[in-house]
Amino acid sequence: MDSRAKELVTIGDKLFAKKQQWDSLNQEVAENIYPMRADFTQSFTLGDDFSADLMDSYPVQARETLGNTIAALLRQGDWFAVKTGLDEIDEDPANARWLEYATNHFRRLVYDRRANFVRSTNEADHDWVAFGNPVLSVEESPDRSHFLFRTWHPKECAWMLNQVGKIDHNQRNMPMTARNMKLRWPKTLHKDVVQAAEKDPSKEFRVRHIVLPFEEIYGDDKAKRRQYKANPFCSLYIDCDHQEVLGEGPLPVFNYIIPRWRTVSSFPQAFSPAAINSLPDVRMLQSLARILLEQGEKAVDAPMFARGEIFRDAVNRYAGGLTYVDLEADQKIQDAIFTEQPSSGLSFGMEMKQDVRNLIAEAFLLNKIMLPPQQKTAFETQARLEEYRRAILPFTGPIESEYHLPLLDVAFQMAVRNNAFKIDEMPKALSEADVTFTFEGPLNTAEGRQNVQAFQESLQIVAGAAQIDKTVATLIDWQKATKDAVRGTQAPADWFNDEQTQQDAADQQNTVDGLTQAAAALKGGADVGSSVADASLKLQQAGMIQQPSVAA
Structure with missing residues (x-):
């Protein structure tokens, strides 16, 4: 028995005991709006009818629609870009070209078909909508050739917050058979597991994966500190039944991503406002559906x-x-x-049912997530987009900051550690700055197009005013305005020249302009000289001026 393993298992057992009520709440939520996930407090068997107890599928469809909207709205096309968040650095042409290279290369790593990104995020999206608290992880494949994104059941994980409110300690239950344990940790198994692997290889044991800060477990161990080489986190696999460490190793980042939609007070677990707000209406809808179904059967086939x-x-x-x-x-x-005569309240019951459905649709934002229709004028379109943005931002904002940003950030740090980028080609300004991500969705794209529209409108206004006062054109820095407008069109970074190239081009143009002006001046002087000479000759022939004397 390992004292470290015993201590960590005890801490984990207490964490799982504290979250039992949260699991019970999620069980009820799942039974009503996410039947395929309704195994928080019970177990499924193959062939179970997940929605056997539901009388109306509208709440399930509402959750399905909102869950699918996340990928359709926020993860379509080139939806993220590697940036520093500092405009003076990001807009430099040399920096922008390297950031664009990093974005394209990182996107290929994320969307590698072996990385499982799409499937994992799709599952996490529905956990976000239903429970407000998905659990994901970013790992390296066993051969270290690609990423591996995974989504875990929230019931399997228990976590703690640090002093700044961030999750940095997670314990995940992962029952394993004796056969798989022997394949993975052949040298550190308890004798009971070895014996089971020979006689009953399908027997399961309680295994737990724990990721926590290095200082919490080896803070005073100088030998371990040298071994871990300043890696801030530690990963351990523990046999809970025998309280022994099966394997451990350093981690450069906390590779569990646990986004939380709506937090309450100091609870480490989060909640889904859509699910919690609609739960009373969902219960009422199921009761109404049962009553109306019975009344409908009586109306069609009366007793x-x-x-x-x-x-x-x-x-x-x-x-x-x-x-x-x-x-x-x-x-x-x-x-x-x-x-028996059919009840006269059937139509009233249908009206009540429709009213409850409308409340559920509002809780799941089904009346807000669709883009507004195209308007007749650009001003009307812009006004509707602004209205849509205000309505949808409470839903999309937390996803970008709590979900997408940490997920990409962890994956990017792991890619840098594995030398996946051409770091030697990185400009010095980028090597001294922190990396973050910007997101390109329909809302952000529309916001970028505003610069294009503003440039076009400003150009028309200034061109008209310049006919009255030519100095009006100097009110605007046209070079900067043009750059911002071109960036608003999502133009690639390699379209822009660096500052040295721009300066060389400007100097060359100034030289050409100077030579052109000099040639024009010389030509004008030659014409003047020729005209003066012709006039002098004619005046001499007329006797109006004397010819110059020739010296002897």
């Missing part, structure tokens, strides 16, 4: 009442059915059997 002394058995109303009755000679069958 019947019959006299027991006349009908021998039940009334056989199926096609071709035969029912024996004992009627008197003057008695009619209509007098012996009655049909």
Whole structure:
């Protein structure tokens, strides 16, 4: 038994015990809006009908629509770019070209078909919408040839916050069979696991992966500090059943990404406003759907009442059915059997159901996530886009800052550590700056196009005013305005020359202009000289001026 393993397992058990109520809440949320994830407090078996207890699928469809919107709205095309966040550095042509190279190369790494990025983020998107708290990780493949993005079930993980409110300690349960444990850690297994691997290889043991700051476990161990070489985090795999460390190693970054949508007070777990706000309406909708289904069945196939002394058995109303009755000679069958009249409240119930659906749609932003239709004028279009931006920003803002940015940042740091970029070609200004990411979605693209429109409108205004006052053109720095407008069109960075090239071109143009002006001056002087000479000759011939004397 390892004392370090025992201590970490005890800490983890307490963390998992504290989050049981959160898991119970997520179980109820999942049962109503995400049936395929409703295994927080229970286990699924192959072939289970996930939505067997639901009477109306609208809440599930609402969650599905909003979950799919994240990728469609925020991760289409070239949706991110590597930047420093400092305009004076990012806009320098040499820096911009290297950042564009880094962006394109990093994008290829992220979207490598082996990296599993699309599948992992799609699963995490729906956890974000349903529970407000997905769990992802960025790892290297076993052969270290590509990234490996993974999404984990929130019930399997328990985490802690540091003093600045960031998650830097995570424990993840990962039950493993004895066979797989022997393949992965053949030298550090407990004898019981080795024996099970030989006699019962499918037997499972409790294994836990723990990532935490190095200082928390080896803060006073100088030998470990030299071994870890200033890596700030430690990764350990622990056999919880026998409380032994199976494997450990250093980590340059905290490779778990645990974005949180809406946090409450000091709880380390987060919540989904869409799910929590709609939960009462979802429960009501299921009750209404059950009642209306029953009333609808009665309206289509109404219950019947019959006299027991006349009908021998039940009334056989199926096609071709035969029912024996004992009627008197003057008695009619209509007098012996009655049909229940359908309820008059069915239409009212349908109105209530539609009203509840509208509330659920509003909670899941279904009335806000669609882009506004194209307007007749550019001003109307811009006004509608601004309105749309204000409506959708509370949803998209946290995704970019809490989800996309940490995910890409961790992957980029790991790529730099693995020498995936041409660091030797990086300009000095970039090597001294921190790297961040900017995101290019429909909203940001529309914002960039504003510079293009502003440039065009400014050019028209100044051109008109210059006809009255030519000095108006000097009010605007046209070189900077042109650069900003071209950047607003999403032009590639290699279209821009660096400062030295621009200066050389300007000097060359000034030289050409000077030579042109000198040639024009010489030509003008020659013309003047020729004209003066011709005039002097004609005046001499007329005798109006004397010819110059010739010295002897």
